[in-house]
Amino acid sequence: NRRSGLHLPSATLPDSLFPADGGAGLKLSQTALLVARVGSSTPLDCKVDAWVKYIHWYRHQEGTAPKRLLYLDMSTSLVQRDFVLKADKVNANKGRDSYSCTLSLLKLEKSDEGVYYCAAWAYHSPVL
Numbered sequence: 728n729r730r731s732g733l734h735l736p737s738a739t740l741p742d743s744l745f746p747a748d749g750g751a752g753l754k755l756s757q758t759a760l761l762v763a764r765v766g767s768s769t770p771l772d773c774k775v776d777a778w779v780k781y782i783h784w785y786r787h788q789e790g791t792a793p794k795r796l797l798y799l800d801m802s803t804s805l806v807q808r809d810f811v812l813k814a815d816k817v818n819a820n821k822g823r824d825s826y827s828c829t830l831s832l833l834k835l836e837k838s839d840e841g842v843y844y845c846a847a848w849a850y851h852s853p854v855l
Contacts, residue, residue, distance in 0.1 A: 773845035788841040
């Protein structure tokens with residue numbers, strides 16, 4: 728009985744990509760590396776150091792541009808999925824602290840292999 732696995736590395740992007748008030752930036756952290764079995768389900772966690780309205784999840788597969796999978800409204804817990812994956816393949820939940828969320832990858836297949844990362848942006852009011 729041979730075990731089949733997936734490498735699901737996730738990336739932590741530099742905070743300089745996420746400018747906030749005064750250029751301080753948001754800091755996001757997430758699961759560094761994950762290996763999971765085909766057919767299993769696995770969570771990927773994302774934490775941000777400040778409250779944000781939305782957390783977005785992306786997947787980058789070799790030879791293709793990154794694709795957004797979904798975004799989570801941190802105030803309502805509403806998940807808006809993009810059409811990259813079916814609803815029964817991916818879900819997201821807000822953490823109890825409102826500064827974290829978990830992406831759940833369900834029924835893993837070899838084609839799910841890739842780099843998964845979360846992203847968030849600080850909200851800015853328009854300058855009048």
